Amino acid sequence: MTMKPSPEHLLRIGMSFWNAKALLSAVEFGVFDALAETPADLRTLRAKLGLHERSARDFFDALVALKLLEREGGVYRNTPETDFFLVRSKPSYVGGLLEMANARLYESWGRLTEALKTGRRQSENKEEGDLFAALYADPERLRGFLSAMSGVSAGAANAIADKFPWKDYNSFVDVGAAQGMVPVTLARAHPHLVGVGFDLPQVQPIFDEFVAANGLAARISFRAGDFFADPLPQADVIIMGHILHDWDLDQKRLLLSKAYDALPPGGALIVYEALIDDERRENAFGLLMSLNMLIETAGGFDYTGADCQGWMRAAGFRETRVAHLVGPDSMVIGFK
Numbered sequence: 001m002t003m004k005p006s007p008e009h010l011l012r013i014g015m016s017f018w019n020a021k022a023l024l025s026a027v028e029f030g031v032f033d034a035l036a037e038t039p040a041d042l043r044t045l046r047a048k049l050g051l052h053e054r055s056a057r058d059f060f061d062a063l064v065a066l067k068l069l070e071r072e073g074g075v076y077r078n079t080p081e082t083d084f085f086l087v088r089s090k091p092s093y094v095g096g097l098l099e100m101a102n103a104r105l106y107e108s109w110g111r112l113t114e115a116l117k118t119g120r121r122q123s124e125n126k127e128e129g130d131l132f133a134a135l136y137a138d139p140e141r142l143r144g145f146l147s148a149m150s151g152v153s154a155g156a157a158n159a160i161a162d163k164f165p166w167k168d169y170n171s172f173v174d175v176g177a178a179q180g181m182v183p184v185t186l187a188r189a190h191p192h193l194v195g196v197g198f199d200l201p202q203v204q205p206i207f208d209e210f211v212a213a214n215g216l217a218a219r220i221s222f223r224a225g226d227f228f229a230d231p232l233p234q235a236d237v238i239i240m241g242h243i244l245h246d247w248d249l250d251q252k253r254l255l256l257s258k259a260y261d262a263l264p265p266g267g268a269l270i271v272y273e274a275l276i277d278d279e280r281r282e283n284a285f286g287l288l289m290s291l292n293m294l295i296e297t298a299g300g301f302d303y304t305g306a307d308c309q310g311w312m313r314a315a316g317f318r319e320t321r322v323a324h325l326v327g328p329d330s331m332v333i334g335f336k
C-alpha cells in the first residue's frame with residue numbers, strides 16, 4: 001500500500017513562527033510572572049497585563065493549546081515547566097534567551113534571505129563588523145545578552161559539572177564567561193574548585209553581581225581582557241562555551257592555540273557548543289545556530305566535533321574526545 005503524502009510536516013515547519021512569536025510575546029508581557037503571583041481569570045489577567053480585549057482570550061487559549069498554560073474553570077495558571085523556567089524572579093529562569101530572541105533575533109532573522117545572498121550579518125549596526133561592539137554600546141542590550149547566555153548555557157553547565165573528571169583538577173578559567181552561569185554551576189557542584197571568568201571589561205559588574213547573588217565571590221573572580229589582544233589567564237582547565245562559533249576559522253585557530261599556551265602539561269580545554277553531527281544531517285539546532293552566526297557575526301560559523309578535534313590536534317593537543325552534554329549540546333575536550 002502506498003502512503004498518501006501529507007503536507008503536515010511542511011506546514012508545521014513553515015508556520016512555526018506563529019508558535020514562537022506567541023511564546024516570545026507571552027514572555028515580553030510577563031504572562032508567566034503574573035500567573036506565578038496568582039492564577040487568574042481572563043478579565044483579571046487581561047487587565048493586569050494591559051492587553052486589548054479583542055484577542056486576549058484567543059492569545060491565552062492559544063498558550064493553553066501550546067501547553068504553555070493550563071486553564072481550569074476559566075482560571076489560567078502556569079504549567080509546572082513554565083512556572084519553573086519562565087518566571088523572572090526564580091533562579092531557574094531561562095527566559096533571557098527568549099527575551100533576546102524577541103527583542104533582536106526575530107527581526108534580524110526576517111532578513112535571512114538577504115544574509116544568504118550577501119554573506120553579510122543582519123543584526124543591529126549591520127555595518128559594524130563586531131557583534132560585541134554593537135551589542136555592548138547599549139547597557140540594556142548588554143545586560144539582556146549576558147542574561148540570555150545564562151539561558152543558553154544552564155543545561156550544558158550542569159552536564160559539564162557531571163561529565164568532566166573535576167576531581168583531578170583544581171582551577172578553571174571560563175573564557176568569555178558572560179554572566180557567569182558556567183563558573184557558578186561548577187563551583188557549586190565541586191567545592192574544591194576555584195575559578196576565573198574572563199571577559200571584556202564591560203561585563204564585570206554583571207558578572208560580579210551574579211556571582212555574589214549565588215554566594216560564590218570567595219571562589220570565583222573576574223579577569224577583564226580581550227582574548228585576541230591579551231594572553232589567556234592560566235588554569236588547570238580552560239572552558240570556551242559558544243565562543244569559537246562567533247569567529248572565522250583563523251580566529252578559531254588563534255583562540256585554540258592561546259588556550260594551549262595557557263594550560264600546564266596535563267591541563268584540559270573544554271569547548272562546548274551545539275556541535276553539528278559529523279554527517280551534518282541530524283542536529284538541526286546546531287545547523288540553524290550556524291545560520292544564526294551568519295545573521296549575527298562577520299565570519300562566525302558552527303562546526304562538527306571532528307572539525308574541532310582536527311583544529312585542537314593542529315594546535316598541539318595530544319588527545320581529544322567528544323562527549324554529549326544535553327539536548328543539542330556537546331563538548332570537545334583536548335588534553336595538553
Ligand SMILES: C[S@@+](CC[C@H](N)C(=O)[O-])C[C@H]1O[C@@H](n2cnc3c(N)ncnc32)[C@H](O)[C@@H]1O
Nearest residue numbers: 132149153176177178199200225226227241242
Ligand atoms: C556567545 S557569548 C558566550 C557566553 C558563555 N560562554 C556561554 O556559553 O553562555 C560570547 C562571550 O564572549 C565574550 N567576548 C567577545 N569578544 C571578546 C573578547 N575579544 N575578549 C573577551 N571576551 C569576549 C562576550 O562578552 C560574551 O560574553
